[in-house]
Amino acid sequence: MSAATAKTKKIVLRADDNHEFEVDEAIAMEFGTVRTFFEDNPDATEEPIPLLNVSSKCLSTIIEYCKSHLAFRARDSSSSVEDEAKAYDVELVKALDNESLKEMILAANYLNMKDLLDMLNQAVADRIKNKSVEYVRRFFGIENDYSPEEEAEVRAQNEWAFEGVDPDDD
């Protein structure tokens, strides 16, 4: 392979609706599962990589995320660049509604992308902090499988035994 082709080597990623995305190798290697796949199959560079559980919408957002973070890292590791990267993440998350955020988390988990997953999990944690139990159930689409008696028992234990740190009140 000539130096020219090595430099601009592209990899094709295929989303679950068969939409294909051509990206630089560097970007594709940010995807943990893709990197592992190539480590196990070093010659399989021509075929599109099927990402079965990732929608096009998610995939395109994740590709943008990788492009941006690669660019940040290429610049330097100063704190101002770090701040910019953080600000980018904040904007990215802000633009995600609850459903999209959840979708992205599952995608990042499937793709084994640690930094992205950290960031998204922190974001979803922030969205359910200080919310009622009912809100959290609705957010995740989870059915309550406690019986009323069981729930009352857990509630009592939570509130009476593990109620939360006192502000310093002497």
Next chain:
Amino acid sequence: MQKKMSYSFPNEVLEHIFSFIQSDKDRNAVSLVCKSWYEIERWCRRKIFVGNCYAVSPGMVIRRFPEVRSVELKGKPHFADFNLVPDGWGGYVLPWIAEMAGAYPWLEEIRLKRMVVTDESLELIAKSFKNFKVLVLSTCEGFSTDGLAAIAASCKNLRELNLQESDVDDLSGHWLSHFPETYTSLVSLNVSCLVSDEVSLSALERLVGRCPNLRTLRLNRAVPLDKIANILRCAPQLVEFGTGTYAAELRPDVFSNVFSNLAGAFSNCKELRSLSGFWDVVPAYLPAIYSVCSGLTSLNLSYATIQSPDLIKLVSHCPSLQRLLVLDYIEDGGLEALASSCKDLQELRVFPSDPFAVEPNVSLTEQGLVTISLGCPKLQSVLYFCRRMSNAALVTIAQNRPNLTRFRLCIIEPKTADYLSLEPLDVGFGAIVEQCKDLRRLSLSGLLTDRVFEYIGTYAKKLEMLSVAFAGDSDLGLHHVLSGCESLRKLEIRDCPFGDKALLANAAKLETMRSLWMSSCSVSFRACKLLGQKMPRVNVEVIEEREPPDSRPESCPVDKLYIYRSVAGPRFDMPPFVWTMDEDSALRLS
């Protein structure tokens, strides 16, 4: 049409999400979402806080949360600080340590408040937890420096040892030498409560010198002033420092030596933000700290028996002060100086220098507090001992400082009326609760009728803890509080004419609160039994030191009553003078 998928989050993803959720309230909510979430959450909860050690048993805690790294427990009720809880009442930590020793080999932190800790418990901690890092014993008792020696000798990863106001049997200063020469991880040491005259200065200096991460060091009174400079030179990185006795000779040859040494050492400590100690202050030595004063955010002068002019000089050097604890020697004049110098003040505590003096020994009145309330826009927390108050002053304070969250006023003589109008102080405290909408903590004093409780019940919707003494006329007062204060968690009452009616009518409220203490009130033994029967999940404990409550007619009022909700049922470690009113007691004791 948006496709809404049913998401099945893998357990490890959920666990990862939960790792970003630290508050108990949020973790509790997570545990209630569904049973599988309860399971995942309980395995990854690392920190628990139990506000009343009798509200749950160690076994229940361990069964639910098998991987805890940090435990905080509170024992005796707050009024124990005023000697209202007899010795032997309870609050023993040993059963907890014994069970955790087996269940939590990786436990790192134990924080206890108002508990009885023994040397045996300390030795067990030292032996059982290989990665032990933090021990905080706040207002605890029952142990000696021998127990501390065991901790020092064994806990190689200890970061923090804090004995905050505990009652320690200080047998010898040598316990400090039990920290091995290889031990270097100390970050915080508070031994200010140790009372022996002996202190192993060389061991202390060596310890301080070899612990580069030491941030907090609070010494006890026995450490002489002329040794402080050496200690500070070993730890210029200190952020919080408590001196020992702040007195040394005034003979010119001694003074100039000690002073310049001390001043030089302090000036090296560029990170210093908090100072305390200052026993036996000789004012001439105070300027030695001036070089650090501009950066000080916290100053504890509650042992400093210096007069107003010296206090004024000192605080005027501290423009960044956020927290000040001081004796009433500061007087109204000093508080005026404080108000003009310290615009960032958030917390003020003024303690009485001579609470038993019949006539005021200092010129500290309600005026000082009014001036502070006007001059310090960030003031949130107040503890103020004084001898006179007026409704007008309280109303002014309330209007000046609606951002108060903690307000404890202690007019020294019980039932003292408004000194101007001779009226009760109902209206004044009423203004406080009405204006200060985020008030969480309130202590009342002075002459008060049922009226003040009506105000409290009406306005104090965020109030979590209320202390009442020598106030009110009838059960109506108690009823207002129990029925109106939605956020109430702790209520402590002494010497008030509150009886059966309000308590029985508001029995259900007791399950929504952590605890209720009533002493020298008018609650009958019969009502206690009834309450115990009516509310099986609430422990009703009667404390009678003189004679058993059933040796008298059941209409007789009980001496002390402590009521708290619990998922563990009645306790079994009660001393002979504590009777629990459980469901069967009405049958057993009649």
